[in-house]
Each structure stands twice: as C-alpha cells, then as structure tokens.
Amino acid sequence: MPTPIVQFGTSRFLQAHADLFISEALEAGNAIGKITIVQTTGSAERAGRLNALAAPQGFPVIIRGLADGVEIDRRQQVTSVARALSTASDWQDVQRIVAEEAEILISNTGDTGYDVESGKPDTAIPPSFPGKLLLLLHARFVAGGRPLTVLPCELIARNGDRLKEVILRLQAERIGDADFEKWLSSSAVVWGNTLVDRIVSEPLEPAGAIAEPYALWAIESQPGLSVPCTHPSIHLVDDLTPYEKLKLHILNLGHTVLADIWLKTERPRDETVKDMLRDADVAATLMDIYATEVIPGFAAKGLGREAADYVALTLDRFRNPFLEHRLADIANHHAEKIVRRIADFRAWSPDVAMPRLAAIAGNR
Incomplete structure (x- = not known):
C-alpha cells in the first residue's frame, strides 16, 4: 500500500505526537494514509526500533498526567506506520517512496538536525539530514516533481523557512541545477513552518513512549499546504507568533x-x-x-x-x-x-x- 506520509526520525516524540495523531485520525477516516518512517542516523541503538515501529499490531503510547485537574492514565496502540526503513540499508527504497508516493514529508531530527557536513561528502549517501533530503528531493524532481508539502517539527523558529534556506544553499553547492532550484522555490514545494509541543518523558522498548495529555501541532497556513490529517491537537493558523x-x-x-x-x-x-x-x-x-x-x-x-x-x-x-x-x-x-x-x-x-x-x- 502506498504511504503518502514519509517521516524522517524515529524519536519517541514523533511516536507520541504525529504518529499517534495520524493513527487516531485513520480510525476516524480523517487521514490521508499511512506513514513510512525513515531512520536517518544509522544509529545501531535506534535500529532495533524499526521492526517494532512497523509491527502490524502497532506500538504503545501511554498518556499520563492531568487534564483540567483530572488524572489521566491510558494506553493506546499506534497503528499508523506501514513501513520503517533506514537510509543506511534501504536507500533505494527510500528514494523511490519519496519520488513516487510521498505527499507530505515530516521531520524531527534533533537540535543539530540542520547541521551540514563541510564540503561535498565523499559517500553516495551524505551523513547529514539536509544532505540526504536534497538528494531525495532531486529524485522526486527528476521523477516529475509532483507537488509536496514539507512539515519540519524541529524546535527551530521558522523551521520551514530555515530548512528551505539550507536546502537551496546545498543545491547551489552540490548540484547546481537551475531548473531544480526553481522547482524547490516554486509553489510545487510548500515549506511549512510549525510549532510542536508535548512532553514525552520516557521511551518504551522496543518502541513506544510515555507522554503527557497536552499536545499541540500548530502549522502556519499558506497556499498549497497539505496536512496529514485532521485532529483536535492540529491547528492550522495564520500566524505562529x-x-x-x-x-x-x-x-x-x-x-x-x-x-x-x-x-x-x-x-x-x-x-x-x-x-x-x-x-x-x-x-x-x-x-x-x-x-x-x-x-x-x-x-x-x-x-x-x-x-x-x-x-x-x-x-x-x-x-x-x-x-x-x-x-x-x-x-x-x-x-x-x-x-x-x-x-x-x-x-x-x-x-x-x-x-x-x-x-x-x-x-x-
């Protein structure tokens, strides 16, 4: 089954945030489809999560805390993930899925997620997330360049604008294709600015998380922007400020x-x-x-x-x-x-x- 949502990052935050929202929306018929999760770091510690994230029975998220002064303690199964891949071992599959299936890209790659290695990498798969994303977007452009929304969730002000700047700079340095640059800057690629908020206090093994009841995913609206689902915690807003x-x-x-x-x-x-x-x-x-x-x-x-x-x-x-x-x-x-x-x-x-x-x- 095609997955219109591709998520870069396997963090416990995303498991208890975007993955949970999309799972709940799928049950209500309010999501565009399932997720392919992509591990971008090659971390051996996180590699064991991949099978568990895409297990047919899903993975657990436990919601614990106070809501309107009332104590909450409930367990949910997240079943929105169809595949979990690694750029280290599944690069060609990841390229194909981003080029042919994706409608929305989501990322949460940590505080240093937009850092880029100096110079041109001497490996076919760049070490950094922006380096990888550049090649994946180029593969989509070469495959016809269907419209795409990018929703970064890193805790960086104006994260969509920042990621776009990084990708355009890398394009000029590493590819230098004027038509590709025009596509990246056109309405075909929507770079969304977002703000996420939820305390996810503990991971569960091999996959899953413990999180507080409160959750927010604020997405700044703009022409052509798509969202993965409708959900009470997702707010399309005119201004994130x-x-x-x-x-x-x-x-x-x-x-x-x-x-x-x-x-x-x-x-x-x-x-x-x-x-x-x-x-x-x-x-x-x-x-x-x-x-x-x-x-x-x-x-x-x-x-x-x-x-x-x-x-x-x-x-x-x-x-x-x-x-x-x-x-x-x-x-x-x-x-x-x-x-x-x-x-x-x-x-x-x-x-x-x-x-x-x-x-x-x-x-x-």
Whole structure:
C-alpha cells in the first residue's frame, strides 16, 4: 500500500505526537494514509526500533498526567506506520517512496538536525539530514516533481523557512541545477513552518513512549499546504507568533522562574517541578508573577484570555504526578534562558510593570 506520509526520525516524540495523531485520525477516516518512517542516523541503538515501529499490531503510547485537574492514565496502540526503513540499508527504497508516493514529508531530527557536513561528502549517501533530503528531493524532481508539502517539527523558529534556506544553499553547492532550484522555490514545494509541543518523558522498548495529555501541532497556513490529517491537537493558523510566545513566555518562563528560586535558595538537589510546587510560598510566587506580570503583558498585546487559559494548562503540566522533571536539568544554561524567556518578554511588552521578572533578569 502506498504511504503518502514519509517521516524522517524515529524519536519517541514523533511516536507520541504525529504518529499517534495520524493513527487516531485513520480510525476516524480523517487521514490521508499511512506513514513510512525513515531512520536517518544509522544509529545501531535506534535500529532495533524499526521492526517494532512497523509491527502490524502497532506500538504503545501511554498518556499520563492531568487534564483540567483530572488524572489521566491510558494506553493506546499506534497503528499508523506501514513501513520503517533506514537510509543506511534501504536507500533505494527510500528514494523511490519519496519520488513516487510521498505527499507530505515530516521531520524531527534533533537540535543539530540542520547541521551540514563541510564540503561535498565523499559517500553516495551524505551523513547529514539536509544532505540526504536534497538528494531525495532531486529524485522526486527528476521523477516529475509532483507537488509536496514539507512539515519540519524541529524546535527551530521558522523551521520551514530555515530548512528551505539550507536546502537551496546545498543545491547551489552540490548540484547546481537551475531548473531544480526553481522547482524547490516554486509553489510545487510548500515549506511549512510549525510549532510542536508535548512532553514525552520516557521511551518504551522496543518502541513506544510515555507522554503527557497536552499536545499541540500548530502549522502556519499558506497556499498549497497539505496536512496529514485532521485532529483536535492540529491547528492550522495564520500566524505562529502567538503560539511561540505563549510557550516561551509562560511554560518556559515558569520553568526559569522556578529554576531561579531553586538556584538561590537551599533546596533539595534532586527536587522536581511538581515537588517544588507543593511548597506554598513557591507556588504563590509563581502564581503572582503569572497573574500580575505575565498575563498583563500578553493582555497588552491582545492575548490576555489566551494567556490565562495557557497558564491553567501549564500548571496542570507542571503538577503532572507521573513526570519527574528535575530542577537541576531545567537550570542548565540558566543565564541564556533568562535572556530569551524573561528579558525578551519584558522587551516585547515594555509598557507593563514586571518588578519580579525584572529582578530575575537583572541587567540582561
């Protein structure tokens, strides 16, 4: 059976996010078809997942956490994956599927996923994901160049625009085909900007994951863009900016506020977010910052109601009884996080008084 969706990456995040959404949509008749998963790294550690990902019975995803204050603990089977291949051993099959079957490409290749090896690779299959994607897109172009939507899910601002820039640069350096460049830049290839959000706390072996109830896949709409399915967690939006700001300046900002308190006071070294919020003083401090500084900052931009709703969601996520989110991990790179999450928020909404956040940001 042809697979109109090709997914680059075998991460537990994608298993509990896109793969689960498409599986649920298929059951309701609301998806365009099944997925071919492609492992791009050649990692021996992840190679064992491939058979399990494409098993006929599917793989499990366990949803655990709080939703509207109610504890959720349920298990689902994900059956949206038809094939699981590796670029290391199945390159010709991957080329054919991308050239002939694919309608949508999805990727989640980690923080360094857009990094490219210097110079032209001396192997037939480039080591980097962009290098591989360039050759796969060229194979599709040579095969007739049917329209295609690319939906990257890496946590990079304007990820579709960024990936397009990388591919166009590589095309000029490695192929140099003016007609191919024109196709990559035309309406035949839609490079979607997306924002994904779900905490996927643990992998299951040999495949599967444990995730929180909350999930979001925001996709910025544009002419010609296709989506793999309709699903309550998938939102086609005119502008990703409000979603980016809500996540960065409520969820991420809250983590940094808690980390700042944890670093400046005598607290347990292995303390988690949920444990810290059992301290009434800490919880009151965070709530006061949200109520008197953060929500008013969003309200000044016309997003007050959205911010209040997102604060409530965030507190459920912070208090997830199944999640062990340690402050020691959140406190890594604290100074840089203060700039992006707190100082930038104050600069974005400068007319709102934010004394507590200003004290944390200092001169940043």
